[in-house]
Amino acid sequence: MKPSSSPADYRPKNPLVSPRFGDVATFNRLPYLPDLKGKQVDVAILGVPFDGGTSYRPGARFAPRAVREASALNRNFHPTLGVQVYDQLNVVDGGDISVNPLNLQATFKNIEKRVREVHEAGARAILVGGDHSILLPELRAIHEKFGKPILVQFDAHTDTADGAWGEKYHHGTPVRRAIEEGLLSGSDIYQIGIRGPLTAADQEEYCREQKINILDIDAFYDLKKREQFFHLIHSKASKGGKGKRRPVYLTFDVDGVDPAYAPGTGTPVVGGMTSREALESVRKLRGLSICGANVVEISPPYDHAELTSLLGAALVFEFLSLMALE
Amino acid sequence: MKPSSSPADYRPKNPLVSPRFGDVATFNRLPYLPDLKGKQVDVAILGVPFDGGTSYRPGARFAPRAVREASALNRNFHPTLGVQVYDQLNVVDGGDISVNPLNLQATFKNIEKRVREVHEAGARAILVGGDHSILLPELRAIHEKFGKPILVQFDAHTDTADGAWGEKYHHGTPVRRAIEEGLLSGSDIYQIGIRGPLTAADQEEYCREQKINILDIDAFYDLKKREQFFHLIHSKASKGGKGKRRPVYLTFDVDGVDPAYAPGTGTPVVGGMTSREALESVRKLRGLSICGANVVEISPPYDHAELTSLLGAALVFEFLSLMALE
Amino acid sequence: MKPSSSPADYRPKNPLVSPRFGDVATFNRLPYLPDLKGKQVDVAILGVPFDGGTSYRPGARFAPRAVREASALNRNFHPTLGVQVYDQLNVVDGGDISVNPLNLQATFKNIEKRVREVHEAGARAILVGGDHSILLPELRAIHEKFGKPILVQFDAHTDTADGAWGEKYHHGTPVRRAIEEGLLSGSDIYQIGIRGPLTAADQEEYCREQKINILDIDAFYDLKKREQFFHLIHSKASKGGKGKRRPVYLTFDVDGVDPAYAPGTGTPVVGGMTSREALESVRKLRGLSICGANVVEISPPYDHAELTSLLGAALVFEFLSLMALE
């Protein structure tokens, strides 16, 4: 995809020359390039240091920093998928989206605007949250550019609540709001890893009504159901009409994995999948047309030994690999 | 089970009105009701802040506090078991049992007495330990009320030691003492998750002699054996004679799960089951008549990001769900 | 002050009977009494689990919980001040003020309303924050009841910023807003422990213009200046006219002490006073008429071994002691 004589060739610093723990930390040790205009960039990784939509443990505002550091251990070649990511894609660290820690709506506008700019520069965006509320403004920009995408969501929660404390917008509501705003169709949503007690039984009803596809954690561990579920996603994604594939948006809330693997998160739910199962599942999306992706809800103050940030960094590399393979 | 016009209706505070991190922390954000007399309560959750029976890392005295805090994330509806717990049961936080941190025997008397009071008030008790030594006085109260129960025990250790340093009563001996006191029959004991090296080979002999049923960790990962084992429990529990089910006591030592999932514990043993497998296994007891339950050996000073306390809180919710389903 | 045959006698649980680590954690192991109406209460300690006004590290929403736990080590008799606090005052844990983690203005209303209720019940309020933004609504309620108080503020920052990111209300602005709203006069403000670089030189000007009295950290370590400063406070407070003392509001931001003593805080500044110096300074307010007090900016996710929460709990006891001595 990337011609060998690419005029702009953005690559991670070489760790055999400069040790991984050195220098200003950028995502994957990539060049920092906040202004994409006129640059030949395929993917911009952007931080969204915002946790103003959090209902329990805050701290996700420090996630972009932490993932940048953890991503120093990231490398270039994905042996399972067989792809040299940076031979295929020009990737940069686009810096952080400007947030207002006290104003969710102002932050949402900035997110939407910045993702649009990335799209206008001909690139796709991978966002490192931030809490899950940031999904909504991302989807607004995605919808504008790509139309209604298929949403593949790894999560412990469906994020279809109708609000709390009189607030419509927080990290438990983005999927419902996106449906209401016409950014998504319920039947295009594929949620993986959902588990845990609910506030009320009627929470399940909304998902049923909207025809949201859910592979809850019990179903996930039924390998047949797991296969079928990913098969369904592929089927749906290929129905773009005229042989075209539909765009897929991938959102990964780290509480989708078990807190043993992702202790640094805001609303942990015991009993989730492992990191390996998560990575393996993400790889099952190979061949889809990924129009954007994010990893959210990493809360560094609750992390230990960078477990959760390392997972976040690994997921970003998986997203890039999927994009490189299209 | 709970009539809709129940005169006393004990429910968790509504998180949509009052955030989960707010206010005095009680188990599951339930009303604090230390005096049950004359109250219509089905289950009282009681803390036992005692670690005076610990042989290695102490700290379990702080577990009731920590589980109260972690249980703020607990909810009401169990989607897998399909039960609205608080529609079925009146549940309260009964406070902590008064302990004497320097006197195991005095503490044992308080535990036995307090559990009896709960029984006299027509309720069942769920205890949040404390170290595993607290099982013995609980079983004394259980035996008085229910006769010999079936014991289902999740644990890395059989807790059938004969003592140490000249002491008969500590967290490694309650099962043996309970058998000796006639509170339990060995063949009614079902232990799950046992693993790890033993001090001596003859430790296995006692269990064999007593006909204790053990699903060690290797057998646990043989899914056929696992199924059979839970089938056996159900069979045994239904042999109450005259169509009656036998009472089942459920004790969960968090070292039954792997220390990656429960780092905050006193005598960790690597190589255990996951939290998910534990929850799933507890749910297999659905339909049994649970006369009481505890979760023990959570040691908050060694915990991280509340991993172990969150597991403890989730287990308490599973216990309640089983009780609500009878 | 409290007659020995007081009809309502609120006291901490006796630790010689019930160990300090036991039972539901309330402030100072006091009775939990959210509804003060018709109760003979002198002081209500209230939590404000709100960090929606934070500009850097969040987490103060968990401070009320953490201070409740740490306060288990609090006792009854203050040997330096020579006062048996609970012989003089009926004190209760009034629970937490209901907050909206996503809405600062709604939270401000709740704080103001709840403090008014305390005042209406004839009691004074001690608040355990929360970030420092909560000072403003408190002062609104204080002003209504007591008129313009003298403000004694321990802090690294003057909190007289004019806003950030277009927001007027956050934890760096409450003092300026309070002056603007006429709740305080600049010359009635006494700030202790101010230190550290400033965003711009003109930040000092506002304080000079408003005649705010500042004992910065260098002056604090000039013992003569320190004495004079507290003397000034006493002078000002006694100028209530007609022999009456003016009401004094005491606000303690834990970043006023050095981060070695209070690591668990949001915007730490190295080079502060020690805990001992802070306690000693608070005691210098002996004899003043304390109309209310708070301790703010404790962020438990960044704390270690409860250092900061223990300081918070100790400060609450100092506040009570001052109130008991009037």
Next chain:
Amino acid sequence: MKPSSSPADYRPKNPLVSPRFGDVATFNRLPYLPDLKGKQVDVAILGVPFDGGTSYRPGARFAPRAVREASALNRNFHPTLGVQVYDQLNVVDGGDISVNPLNLQATFKNIEKRVREVHEAGARAILVGGDHSILLPELRAIHEKFGKPILVQFDAHTDTADGAWGEKYHHGTPVRRAIEEGLLSGSDIYQIGIRGPLTAADQEEYCREQKINILDIDAFYDLKKREQFFHLIHSKASKGGKGKRRPVYLTFDVDGVDPAYAPGTGTPVVGGMTSREALESVRKLRGLSICGANVVEISPPYDHAELTSLLGAALVFEFLSLMALE
């Protein structure tokens, strides 16, 4: 004191040859010599891994291990006191005293017996606790060998409580019990650093009645009073009659220093002295006849970066230096 051609010459391993972080950790990297019989040893450092007398945070059972590790940074020459410790004294790691974690009385017997053995071998003992309850059995052995010593105690608490929960022996009572047993006279006790609220005012009375000398934290910071207090100790110690000095027992509870300097302890009290002030104060005992010493109440599970263990190790070196200077 130690002849250069000493037949047994016990010295720390040379760090210039073997790095400090290497090998089995013994106190000060000294030889491990549990059996002193017939050995020419001046001082044996012994661990007492017992926290069965703790009323709040446990964990002191792990202190001997932690202090052994932290003491790897200890060195040989004390520049302030000007003494080459190991040129003067043969010092060994005598191992840990055998404890029974469930039985305080049995443990007390072991402690007393073991300290007697050290005395019988012609050596003095430095004990690394363990909680402060271990002081009592030590004093029994000290009393037998040396008669009533002068007790110099660094502590936040007087440890003169009369018990709790019906128990006479725990870490808050050893000084009272020692007086009652005739091991100490109240007027021979010198306590430094006492501070913090008390459970009741009458706690001060006992100390007054017993004529215990107390330099509380406020007095400690009055440098004149501090000088006088240490002068008093020296005066008292020289009154041994016939030109002989009286034996001095030195007990250091790490909660005597501020929790910022000693976070790893069981019952922290904010507002204490610094580590430097503590070390400097211990050095003021230079010239006294130290018959034994201990450092207690280090709780490693609550420590950070070995702060408290490093302090414990430094104190042991100060004790040795004092002994080497006699």
Next chain:
Amino acid sequence: MKPSSSPADYRPKNPLVSPRFGDVATFNRLPYLPDLKGKQVDVAILGVPFDGGTSYRPGARFAPRAVREASALNRNFHPTLGVQVYDQLNVVDGGDISVNPLNLQATFKNIEKRVREVHEAGARAILVGGDHSILLPELRAIHEKFGKPILVQFDAHTDTADGAWGEKYHHGTPVRRAIEEGLLSGSDIYQIGIRGPLTAADQEEYCREQKINILDIDAFYDLKKREQFFHLIHSKASKGGKGKRRPVYLTFDVDGVDPAYAPGTGTPVVGGMTSREALESVRKLRGLSICGANVVEISPPYDHAELTSLLGAALVFEFLSLMALE
């Protein structure tokens, strides 16, 4: 193997007499015996406190200390393998190998020399690293004594890099160097758990060229492939000619397991196997002739609640059990 009337009988201290947390910490509470000459020792466990070959997080120099402490929970009888280890083998803590933290080559010489001494004393060595660079000098000593062994390696990385920053010797290169030095044949190497992105695709080529046998993490979770792989090892090991088994060297880099199970390591890679799967896999080597073993890359500063050290200690016990079963 060990006659009951063995003249030297080295066994762990009895925990029923002396609590596990007590006394100077040695591996498995075994006797410390640095000088093996003339002693009847079967296995010496040696620490190698060296992290001078680390490319990312250092800290492994503290691993021998940490594993000694964690091994206090180790016991004697392996119920799965059915072996009383210390009835079969005389095992001692041989202390740490002397390292030079600033000089890799000097350290390598010491390691090689010390392992030779163990061999000369008729014993085998189990090494507790230290980073993985220590494998090379071990293999030099192994090769001298046993010829080319079969290498079974648990690891996330193949450790076949050719160097970095101009350095040929670091923790990513020992396998390549060992092949180059003729200590190993590529086809005798069996690597388990390899995973994660690579710096470049050609890293895979070297392994293919050298015919290194790799069970990567995806293959590991294909149970058929896993069985086959271990079957292959057994086949290869039995081809010693003349009915003799070939010697097997076992090296376990703890980053072979998932960082949730081993957070305390230097170059973590998410998506690994669990501790249980690791232990189970090691046990599959039963019956092989283990000529030596190590566990490396434990970095205590990044560990939590001793998770990684406990795993290290458990692995050492597995190694001993395998050796006891030959």
Next chain:
Amino acid sequence: MKPSSSPADYRPKNPLVSPRFGDVATFNRLPYLPDLKGKQVDVAILGVPFDGGTSYRPGARFAPRAVREASALNRNFHPTLGVQVYDQLNVVDGGDISVNPLNLQATFKNIEKRVREVHEAGARAILVGGDHSILLPELRAIHEKFGKPILVQFDAHTDTADGAWGEKYHHGTPVRRAIEEGLLSGSDIYQIGIRGPLTAADQEEYCREQKINILDIDAFYDLKKREQFFHLIHSKASKGGKGKRRPVYLTFDVDGVDPAYAPGTGTPVVGGMTSREALESVRKLRGLSICGANVVEISPPYDHAELTSLLGAALVFEFLSLMALE
């Protein structure tokens, strides 16, 4: 010093627009400018992620990263010194000096070369270590540019050892080596905060012979001696001949402060000064001609709540302020 219409105007990002926790972390949120050629830069802050000269706890390789993050709280105006730093100086983040974690000599060459480049670009360098061994190559570059500087060193150790394990170059020897290489005169060295036991008494002799000026911690707390000492430094610095001041190099080892204030360090020594006293002391150098400065021995893996990194960041700001005031 900096004209208002400066063509290149390097300033920190405005936190009132972009929150401090956002975006790629650079020192003081300054522009990242690794190539200084042709740029109008006054001071370049450079990281030196090297801990290959460490004798105890490693980890300083992660200090530049950690100080970059902590410096997000740094501001622009120094109220005590009364200077708007960035109005006076063009300051940039010059990135990290390329290190070889396995090769001290190669790293030394890179350091020396890079500092020379800074000098050649007309700027001064502030280095963020790294362990204290990096001082030597810095002094080589300093010496070349400025001749023999006066060295002001905050430290617990004199760093005048002659080596260990046969190595001449490590973090305990740079001052001795610099004297030997003629980069410094002993009588030009001013050490502050020295304390703690020594390996041997003769260590003091070397310093005496070399006429190194030492304000040990006891002298530091004698305020008269402290004044005199700084007066001496000023006297010496003004003796440049012909009215010129001599260049002063400032090196700050964070173990110069007490480990309560700087837990994250490699060879902590209890009993040091506070952060405030350290900052105040650095400010006493006002008016001197600072030719360069570093802060070393911050070890993030041992830090808590960024205490030590925050101190490091604050010190860098002090260094800049001193430079801005010349």
